[in-house]
């Protein structure tokens with residue numbers, strides 16, 4: 001449960017950041033095709049919305065801070081290594097791994113004015129506090145705002161369609 005809670009902390013941070021700064025510098029999907037924008041932003045809203053579930057369950061089951069930290073650092077190393085490995089693999093197959101423009105783009109994405117590293121650091125570090133709770137970080141309204149303002153682009157699974165008899 002501590003591992004799940006740690007992963008969910010990462011995905012909720014990335015979810016919030018995906019829905020933040022839309023159509024401004026730092027919008028990660030600004031150049032994506034429209035269907036991909038919708039897919040990833042919907043998924044971001046979904047990740048943001050359930051960010052408390054695993055954490056609350058962990059606490060309710062008596063999970064302690066020390067154990068939560070132990071698995072948080074494990075997940076941090078594992079997640080970072082895996083994302084790095086997959087990205088390098090994709091760039092290799094794309095034949096763009098050794099292009100200077102790839103590395104310039106990556107450094108801007110990570111360390112630029114709206115770089116991911118700066119945006120992730122604070123909410124990520126918040127997880128190490130003893131009194132941390134997922135509701136303390138990110139926005140409570142970003143996901144709801146996006147889902148409402150793009151309700152014409154998605155439909156809840158199982159919801160009746162207008163043409164249903």
Ligand SMILES: [Fe+2]
Pocket residue numbers: 008011047050
């Ligand atoms: Fe999730």
